[in-house]
Amino acid sequence: MKLSRQQVIGMANSGLRMPIVADIVLHEQPDVMAARLDPAQLAQVLEQGARRFNTPIALPLMDLSLEKAFLGKALGIPEAEWATFHLHSLPDEATLAKAMETIAGPLPPLMQSAADALEVLGKNAQDLYVCGMAIGPLSLATKLVDDPIVSIAMAASGMSAEDDEDVELFECVLKLSMAVIERNLRAQLEKKPAAIFIAEPAANMVYISPNQMAQGSDIFERYAMSLNRRIRDFVEESGAQLFFHCCGELTDEMVKAFGDLRPVILSLGSPRKLWEIEHLVPKDVVLFGNLPSKKFFSEKEITVPQVEELARELLEKMKATNHPFILGSECDILCVPGCHDEIVKKIDAFIHVH
Amino acid sequence: MDEKLTALETAIKAGKRKDALALTQELVQSSPPGGILNALISGMNDVGKRFKANEIFVPEVLVAARAMKGCLEVLEPKLAAAGLSPEHTIVMGTVEGDLHDIGKNLVVMLLKGANFNVIDLGVNVPPEKFYEAVKEHHANVLALSALLTTTMPAMKSTIEKMRGSDLKDIKVMVGGAPVTQAYADEIGADGYSMDAASAVELAKELVG
Numbered sequence: 001m002k003l004s005r006q007q008v009i010g011m012a013n014s015g016l017r018m019p020i021v022a023d024i025v026l027h028e029q030p031d032v033m034a035a036r037l038d039p040a041q042l043a044q045v046l047e048q049g050a051r052r053f054n055t056p057i058a059l060p061l062m063d064l065s066l067e068k069a070f071l072g073k074a075l076g077i078p079e080a081e082w083a084t085f086h087l088h089s090l091p092d093e094a095t096l097a098k099a100m101e102t103i104a105g106p107l108p109p110l111m112q113s114a115a116d117a118l119e120v121l122g123k124n125a126q127d128l129y130v131c132g133m134a135i136g137p138l139s140l141a142t143k144l145v146d147d148p149i150v151s152i153a154m155a156a157s158g159m160s161a162e163d164d165e166d167v168e169l170f171e172c173v174l175k176l177s178m179a180v181i182e183r184n185l186r187a188q189l190e191k192k193p194a195a196i197f198i199a200e201p202a203a204n205m206v207y208i209s210p211n212q213m214a215q216g217s218d219i220f221e222r223y224a225m226s227l228n229r230r231i232r233d234f235v236e237e238s239g240a241q242l243f244f245h246c247c248g249e250l251t252d253e254m255v256k257a258f259g260d261l262r263p264v265i266l267s268l269g270s271p272r273k274l275w276e277i278e279h280l281v282p283k284d285v286v287l288f289g290n291l292p293s294k295k296f297f298s299e300k301e302i303t304v305p306q307v308e309e310l311a312r313e314l315l316e317k318m319k320a321t322n323h324p325f326i327l328g329s330e331c332d333i334l335c336v337p338g339c340h341d342e343i344v345k346k347i348d349a350f351i352h353v354h
Numbered sequence: 355m356d357e358k359l360t361a362l363e364t365a366i367k368a369g370k371r372k373d374a375l376a377l378t379q380e381l382v383q384s385s386p387p388g389g390i391l392n393a394l395i396s397g398m399n400d401v402g403k404r405f406k407a408n409e410i411f412v413p414e415v416l417v418a419a420r421a422m423k424g425c426l427e428v429l430e431p432k433l434a435a436a437g438l439s440p441e442h443t444i445v446m447g448t449v450e451g452d453l454h455d456i457g458k459n460l461v462v463m464l465l466k467g468a469n470f471n472v473i474d475l476g477v478n479v480p481p482e483k484f485y486e487a488v489k490e491h492h493a494n495v496l497a498l499s500a501l502l503t504t505t506m507p508a509m510k511s512t513i514e515k516m517r518g519s520d521l522k523d524i525k526v527m528v529g530g531a532p533v534t535q536a537y538a539d540e541i542g543a544d545g546y547s548m549d550a551a552s553a554v555e556l557a558k559e560l561v562g
Contacts, residue, residue, distance in 0.1 A: 065453075083453060084478060149456065150420055153369075153413035206456060209413040297503050300536045336503045 003194035012324035020332040022061040027335035039116035062332035074102035119191040132188035136200025140177035156219035189238040204248025275317035293329035297339035311350040366397025369417030378425040387432035398467030406551035419463030440471035446497035447475030449508035454501035460550040481515035510541040
């Protein structure tokens with residue numbers, strides 16, 4: 001089912017609350033991995049998440065490790081190291097060519113299942129808007145080398161790939177990242193989702209120095225925004241809408257760049273108060289978030305009344321700005337072992353707050 | 355000579371690796387290694403202070419730390435020969451199940467900049483590996499990092515492993531985005547640091 005910008009603005013104006021709960025529902029399944037590998041079961045998980053909390057958009061499972069694992073396979077790295085490997089030197093031409101060939105081939109089972117689940121969900125739950133997802137290219141690239149921050153800082157200081165081997169390696173992994181993300185997204189877009197959620201948590205001031213940006217570096221544009229614009233373009237060309245997420249610490253300039261990307265939904269983490277930055281974002285980009293859901297697992301970290309109070313504050317202050325807003329979690333809400341019920345209690349609290 | 359030491363300190367503050375390395379290579383020919391080390395530490399201390407004051411950010415800290423790392427590699431044999439090796443050892447890693455390393459790397463760099471001997475075990479470190487490293491290196495402090503709420507329980511199991519062993523008195527410090535003082539108290543850590551710069555102060559307190 002297609003989704004328009006106006007429909008999302010309408011959802012915001014109707015007071016929608018939308019927690020990202022796929023991981024919570026997934027961990028209620030008897031065999032988590034079996035559920036993930038079976039598109040029918042995974043589609044059920046996503047549908048249950050939407051139905052239980054009464055959201056018209058079925059948000060996906062946010063696994064930011066899938067693309068790295070696929071790249072590990074493509075680069076010939078042993079499976080046991082896919083989650084942790086870093087490249088220490090530039091792969092040779094033959095390895096790169098083989099990697100690109102593998103990326104163009106069949107998807108790994110978890111990635112294929114996630115894509116197939118979108119199709120199953122689209123057929124089984126025709127009243128829900130189906131949403132796919134991928135990690136953002138900068139965020140994936142930072143997972144592929146030992147010291148991404150220094151490489152980015154060197155590039156921001158004016159070093160080119162010819163000047164510095166770390167910059168050269170980082171620009172190589174950025175290209176590989178883009179290739180694998182595009183492959184994953186195109187597989188999902190074939191299933192005709194209503195939207196794609198891009199999680200780009202590394203596009204923040206930990207990885208990119210605000211001082212270097214203030215001194216005129218174009219690094220944020222070059223390494224983050226230009227690639228995400230390419231993603232937006234082919235997502236929109238496929239008839240889907242873009243949801244864009246970054247939960248890191250952000251400067252105003254970064255927030256503005258995200259707004260200029262013109263996603264339908266911009267999801268930000270709790271480091272920024274949404275009512276303080278809404279003026280940086282076009283009025284037809286719905287702001288989403290940003291309750292501190294990473295603390296939901298414990299009563300000592302945050303209580304139900306505190307969640308309700310924060311939710312009320314967000315609702316009131318965002319209403320005053322007149323910016324379309326959907327109350328939600330700051331990221332996907334992860335199921336902390338032994339804390340499922342405590343977390344759900346707090347999701348229920350903000351869903352029902354007035 | 356003082357001018358060269360000042361220039362070295364300035365190069366560290368600015369993260370100018372090549373300049374800092376060239377100065378260190380020149381200085382080790384004629385200067386006492388303790389003086390060179392002090393210049394490096396002073397440079398990194400300044401970086402830590404400016405980071406804490408939000409004047410500079412993580413990238414600038416890591417660029418400065420990279421400059422210092424190169425200098426230390428040149429200086430270390432001289433320091434060892436002069437009996438000036440770091441007095442205290444810290445074993446550090448990101449706990450089991452967690453693959454995030456930025457915060458951990460930042461703390462490692464700043465601790466090295468403060469002249470701690472840091473054994474960096476990397477990410478996804480199981481309790482057993484922490485135990486073995488603390489024992490092998492006769493560490494004074496064990497530092498645990500976690501970024502995810504889902505991996506924080508591994509901090510608890512690591513501390514339980516240490517407390518139930520012959521190394522039960524090891525000082526344990528914890529940190530990471532979801533970690534709080536309340537959680538640190540709950541799991542029996544000796545200290546909690548809310549940011550990388552404060553971690554250095556905490557480590558000094560724990561070994562003091």
